[in-house]
Amino acid sequence: MNKQRRSCMKAGAVALAMAASGAASTAGAAAPSWPVRPITIVVPYAPGGNTDLMARLIGEQLAKALHVPVVVDNKAGAAGLIAAEYVARSPADGYTLFMGTLTQISTAPFTNKIRYNPVKDFVPIANVGGNPFVITVNARVPARDVKELIAYAKQHPGKLNMGNAGVGGLTHLSALVFAKYTGIDVVEVPYKGASLALGDVVAGQIDMYSGNLSEVVPYARDARVRLLGVSSKNRVKQLPDVPALAEAVPGIPEVETWNGLLGPAGMPAQAVDRIAAAVLAALADPAFRKKLEDAGITPLPEVKEQFAQRIRRDIEVWKPMIEMAGIKPE
Template identity: 60%
Template sequence: MNISQLRARLRAITRGAALALCALAAAPGHAQEPWPSRPVTIVVPFAPGGNTDMITRLMAERLTKAFGKPFVVDNRGGAAGLIAAEYVARAPADGYVLFMSTLTQIVTAPMTNKIRYDPVRDFVPIINVGGNPFVLTASTRNNFKSLDDLVRYGKAHPGALNVGHAGNGGLTQLSALLFLNRAGIQATMVPYRGGAPALADVLAGQIDLYSASVSEVMPYNGTGKVSLLAVSSDKRLPVLPNVPTIAETFPGHEVDTWNGLVGPAKMPPEIVDRIAAESKKIIAEPEFRARLEKAGIIPLGETRDAFAQRIQKDRAKWKPVVEAAGIQPE
């Protein structure tokens, strides 16, 4: 072999090696560290405190143990959680940014707000952790002892009941409207800047009714300061065993504002499935379930397909309620 042939052979070997390296580098998953190789952020759409934050911190603590990497809570409150939702929708879909969503950001927001994300196209459901039902909470001024008392009064006095809520398009408004529609009651809706002032006016006898989250009214249970008439879950709650369900009077009535983990839409399916599998184990833990139930939260553990079906069902439920209320996106 002469020098020219040797040089040609070396060039061919070099080209072949370079092509092999390029192909190897382009192969799916090559040189990628296994997930998770660094901290994972779970975005919460509200300020610290409250059910959503509490659920997220409980999950983050246990997911950290399950995966051996920190799961960090990032509170991004504002605009009923829409700021947080948009942030996650635009985040890299690599499994390192997750969102503890509520029904509002995924279901009702497109019906009541002009949003800059698509709740179907931009997110993948991972697992629905728990449902937080509402309690029809009445002032003591009308001396309602039962849901039947409220319905009889409301039908006999159209428009006389003042119903507070924590802002147009929110679940405290929509849950109340759904009940009123089913009961055939005309009432006057009174908007507040949040749930706390609405509940304060119920306690003070300034308004008649408020559809509160369970955790809001638990401190007043049995005090005689308000009347807890009925819960919106399909079954009675262990923490309020003597409070009937709305469904006992109006069969089929069920309302809750769930908390579920979702991620950016293009997250790798294997990562979605791993998070869902570990989360389902966590939700099945007796201690974890007890913590949720003590706060009036119903443990669910619905993974991707069941969670997606719930979302579709909730859209079908709330669309006519929003339309009947005349709420326009703003």
């Protein structure tokens, strides 16, 4: 009797173990893989600018590749630092991404008193594209080229005003580099986004703006503005008739930016890998590359460690340039 009871108990234990094992196996098989809900890309500027455009373009590609909706959330202000801190403090689950720029990641420590660590609080996922800047003036400014602009500014110190998309951002820093190397005195006017600043140049509310190539390309034939010079080492194919600033100002540093996807540190490797792969696939597609290039954007297919290396290199390059411009963290 006791032997039979022990046999029954043993059989029951085996059955329970098998049931538990089967349940665990079923649960494991049914465990959802990332992603299972919408992904948000946080953009650090107002709608309509270069970064916003790139976020929306790559967001469409991610939605197709990952089979979930991708939403763009614009959180403008403080040269994008508000958005950067928001993402740095977000759950590291892969559902909140940052369409970061060189401004919030590589130069922020030297221009602002920030409450996040650009290197430790983010994981670089995939760069998307970049471009130089273009000195753009309202048509009422009596200058047809860079040399005439410099001459006019020196004859009228403090008369010209120059908009930027936020203090400490690259539209601001590129303008300061231009002013520093040309010796001109202009009044800086900060805005909460690139589209707002450029819009006021077109409308004649301000005189000048150092804008991303992709932002100003649509205005290349607009009689209301003039595109005087690009901040790259050489001319760009999208604006072949616009000279490089170095042609008129020998020795002026080359200034270019990038826009890429980052996430909060600690994101699941699966999420990082799938986003990186989706971005690389998009940038390898000739039709998508043409969309970027037509908008004045140079595709930059760099993911994970390669993207991280660019960030570290930019930090080394920009630190002395910002100090040269006399900017201190505020």
